[in-house]
Amino acid sequence: MPFVVAVAGKGGTGKTTTAGLVVRSLRRMGRTPILAVDADPNTNLDAALGLRPDRAISDVLHETRGMRDVPDNLPRTTYLEYHLEDCLAEGKGVDLIVMGRPEGAGCYCAANHLLRDHLDRLMGSYPFVVMDNEAGMEHLSRRTTRDVGLLLIVSDPSMAGVKAARRIQDLVRELALSVKEIALVINRASGVPVAVDRVFGEGGIRVAGVVPEDPLVAAYELEGRPLLDLPDESPAARAVTEILTAVGPLAMVRG
Secondary structure (H helix, E strand, C coil): CCEEEEEEEEECCCHHHHHHHHHHHHHHHHCCCEEEEEECCCHHHHHEEEECCCCCCHHHHHHHCCCCCCCCCCCCCHHHHHHHHHEEEEECEEEEEEEECCCCCCCCHHHHHHHHHHHHHHHHHHCCCCCEEECCCHHHHCCCCCCCCEEEECCCCCCCHHHHHHHHHHHHCCCCCEEEEEEEECCCCCCCCHHHHHHHCCCCCEEEECCCCHHHHHHHHHHHHHHHHHHCCCCHHHHEEEEEEECHHHHHHHC
């Protein structure tokens, strides 16, 4: 079974950047192959990783919606599996699959269901899976994040970000989701403000670490360069590596 790291948080907190840095750190440690999953309809993880799948899962779903007659009399599941192979972009030690946009306004259910089924088959080939989830809590309420070894909730050092983190944690507990450990990452900060730390303590959220503002990250994103290529002296990359070598089950990535 793979070790799944899911990344969640309020929009604008740097969730996708954090997911990309998690993939980078794992690859640097030689913990490959890694399956990266972009489960956010507002797809950005592909740019962070420098990988471009030909199609998204939602594209396949849209193209086969309502199909009754499958070419060559293939079973429909076999036909879908064949086309889902196009959704996997292969890289050096890292592969990426993208969920894409929903098939219709406000409806994510069918795409999420297809994503779950396909991921169940894919995951057996990967020791590590990193999942970038959509902003907020939609992925959790629809149970598209499951059997997670570590849920990293990303927040900026603001009360709005903190409250969103608390809501995500509460929802995980309310739905009794299979998440072994929850930890919080404070992004683009030099430390944890006292007021913010108090809220985290009341909610019982473990603060895994702080990721500082990093001009290198900003420059790479502006220039369209993959975060996988960040040098080791990048403060943000170094901070995420330290988090992964210290948090609970992921302490296994040492050495």
